Amino acid sequence: MSKFKELGKPEEFWDYFEQISKIPRCSRFEERIRNFIKEEGEKFGFKTTIDKAGNLFISIPAKSTEKEKLILQCHMDMVCEKNDNVLHDFSKDPLKLKVIEINNEKWVTAEGTTLGADNGNGICFLLTIMKKINDGSLNFNSLSLELIFTVLEEYNLGGAKNIDKSLVKGNMLINLDSGGDGMVTNGCTGGIGFIADIKTKPISVDNLKDNLNPIKLILSGLTGGHSGGDITRGRGNANKLLSHILWKIGKNYSIHINSINGGNAANAITRESNAILYIKEEDFAEIKSFTNILIKELKKNYEEVEKNMHLSIERIESKINATVFSEEIQKKILDLLYIIPCGPLSLHPKIRIFAFASTNLGILKTEKDYIRIRMLHRSFSEYYNEKTCEEVITLLKMSGLEMTRTITGYYPPWEPNFDSKLLKLAKESYSELYNKEPLVILVQGGLECTLLINIHPEMEAIAMGASIRDMHSPNESLQVSSVEKTWNFLLRILQKLD
């Protein structure tokens, strides 16, 4: 018997966890893990189907008459990351599992690589269910199960996006790729990616009458973070704060903007942003002391949260053939950037630690004759997400600037249903087992299951899973005790549905 089987309960889980850790399953290379799961399903006598996108479906009928059909879902792929000093070929090498102790708790981790507990814990829970139904230690009389194993979750959600909708059958869904012990996920935000390319109609600096010199402002040292999960932490967005500063300088001094640049990703809170301006030499000292006062003010407003915020303002070498935004356009752009929304827009009416709607001015990028604004709107409500999008477009139209606009991506929110039967059952189940209510959480980011849930608007759903730390990193670990707790929790819900 392998030592993993003895690690905790259910032993089938740990046996499977060890087995799948030997099967390479990086995103886009799910074939081998899919075959393994499919063969297990067929061995146990269940019907398996693979759709065009590569997702695997396994149907487990109720023993007698079906009264309820439940979808259980997880993803097959994993993030493949390793430490630089580790030799590991993710296309063939097995993960080297080991057990570590953190604060007297056992955790499983992999030596130098990601563990794939995201979403290996989901895979193993479903394999365990199949095995136990087959050997008769688990029975469902009126509950039939539809197991869905998706591909490409960590790559681009491609499996869920292109899933064969006709195979997603069930009026309830439990996703096993969220949470941690003691938590039940009850919704996630939808997202709308947005780009506007605003014409700057650049003119040559040499055509301006005054003798102008370039300076560079760099706003740096901000914390940044995920534009979903970290949006209510009060952090500053460098693009937005630099826009404040430029607007105020522009109001008091004659400036000519050559460029504004900041951020690399729409879904990250911008940590650093810079601008190159042409100014009159005699204004330099004054602009410098003016911005020093501004930054002091900003720092006061972000006390504690943005301790390392720093603004530098330096003279730089003049570039040959340098251009600046035409004057009228510059004013409009500065006005627009000053008032364009960024950050939380409203709080969730029921759970006020979450933003109901938010947006993030993730990227500002100056190109030859336009400046690109890239945003990501999020909301738990389809209505509010559309509203944010419409508000921004209205604002852009009102600016009178010439531009092209593009919606770069969209996925629907999983709108929380606090009155769902499934959530009620989950709360009851956890309370009965562990004498306390589970924490109902919402995810400020996109979960793949939102794409499945939205196929049938009346579908009830929750998400859950064992406790994982440092997901997507070589320190990724799975808490042993949380596996048994999550298993008992899941089982209790299934038994109540039966």
Ligand SMILES: [Zn+2]
């Ligand atoms: Zn995952």
